[in-house]
Each structure stands twice: as C-alpha cells, then as structure tokens.
Amino acid sequence: MKFIADMMLGRLARWLRLYGYDTKYGIKDDDEIIETAKKEGRIILSRDLELVERAKKLGIKAIFIESNSIEGQIAQLMRLGIEFNELFPEGARCPKCNGIIVRVSKEEVKGKVPEKVYESYDEFYVCTNCGQIYWPGRQWEEMVKMDKKFRTNKP
Template identity: 45%
Template sequence: MAELRLIGMKFVADGMLGKLTRWLRLAGHDVIYIGDLGVPANEQDNILISRANGEKRILLTCDVDLHRRARKTGSKSIFIRSNDVVGQLVEVSKRCGRKIMIRPENSRCPMCNGAIERADKKEIEGKVPGTVFDAHREFWLCSTCGKIYWQGKHWKTILDMASRYDRMVK
C-alpha cells in the first residue's frame, strides 16, 4: 500500500492545483476543484472563499492575495508555494499535521471526486479491455461517474510518487 493519505479532510482548490486535487482525492479527501465547476474567472475567488466558509473546507491556493482575503474572512487556508505536486503534498501534510497515504479502498475518484467502491469482477466484465480483465483480480468503480480503476501500469507511478513524498516529508 502506498503512503499518501490524510483520510476524510475537506478541501477546495484553486485553478492552479489540478494535479494536487487529483492526488488528494486518491488519498481519500473530498476536494472541490474550481476548474470542475465551470465558474467564470472573475467569480472564482469569491466562490472559493464562500465554499471554504460554508462547507468548512480548507482552501488550497497558489494565490497569496486570495489566501490573505480568505484568512480575513475566517477561512482556513493553505498557501501553496511549491510548483511540484510532491512538494505540494508535503506542504499540505505539514500544515495539517498528518501524513498522507493512498489506499485504493479509501480513494475518491480523481476525475469527479465521487466515492470509489470495490467492484465485483463479474460486474466489470465487458467494461474493460479483455487483457486488463484477465490480468487483474481487483477493480474499483466510481459511484458517481462510473469510471473503473485497477492497479495497472500507472500503479508504479503512484508508488514512485509515494516514495518521493516519504523521503521529503521526514
């Protein structure tokens, strides 16, 4: 199992943090990404602050002015300095005081933020390529968008990212 998990935290992320959003979702966090909402650029800051306050979410932003505005309204906000997603994960982890870990059974869909549940292999048959179906025993299904996940070649990337994170967070 890959380390990268702060289970159950709720965030709202600005438009510059799409990769961080996906990784936090994989780690089981409920992350609203402004880029998914179709909000006009001139309204995004107000929406981010409103969602952070109204839903008790932590705002994640690369914009120092937005961070300051959010703090003035009483929002919890983390100003992200790193441009590298692993560095960003380390920043969030340190500011929240928890280690991040990825476990497929606790992940959220990185695309839509929906809950991911283990799927019965019979339920997946015909919905993934035959070679994938034959090569894997475990599958997960997003309850919102229907996307199917398995520990394929990308799993090595996840493990490599987790290893980099572990080295940096210590």
C-alpha cells in the same frame, strides 16, 4: 478535513483525492471559492496570496501553497500536519470527479474494461459518481512509486 483547490492546483487536487480527501476543484471565480469554502467548511488551497489573505480576513481557513512542484506541495502539507496515509485504493476518491470509489466484483466489470485487462487482474474498483473503473495496473504502480517518493522527501 475537506479542501477546495484553486485552478492552479489541479494536480494537487487529484492527489488529495487519491489520498482520500474530499477536494473540490474547478471553480474559477475567487468569490465563489470563498463562498463554497464557507458553506461547506472547506480549507482553501491556493497559489494566490491575495485570495488566501482575503479568505483569512473572513475567518475562513486557507493555506498559501508555496511550491510549484507536486513534491513540494505535498511536503508543505505534511509539514503542516496533514496526514497522508499510504495510498490504498479502498480509501481513495476518484481523481477525476472526487466521487467515492468502491471495490466491485470481477463479473461486474466484464465487457466494460479491455479484455486483456479483464484477464490480467482480479481487483477492480468503480467510482460511484462518474462510473470510472480502476484496477491496480501500470498507472496505479506509478502512483504508488510517487507516494513512496513523497514519503522519502518528508522533512
């Protein structure tokens, strides 16, 4: 299942990537969003009802996202039966660029992360597209907390 999110849904797009979903984001033009969805078989996610209706008329799958909050948005997608497996770095995509994240050895990130980080962690991941390095630090802990919150909100 692949998605394309409109410009209103940057946060949702980043979360979908973290959950491993191939999610395109950053296209402003409605026609281009529809074209891309059609060409690449993506489901459109949008806060714009007009865009959603237009896409549906063309036979393209589109979901009108009802809530403004990330909690509400994830809850809606869960209600629709979209699976959210527990956050796990190996299955995640890069929240920045949608690239695939792979685990790398500690030696590979030497000199590329702050020394304190290098000393404190043994687990490192890198985005194969943009090169961003990730490790299970405070930011990751915050995301895991959010993930738990999404699950308890589950209707």
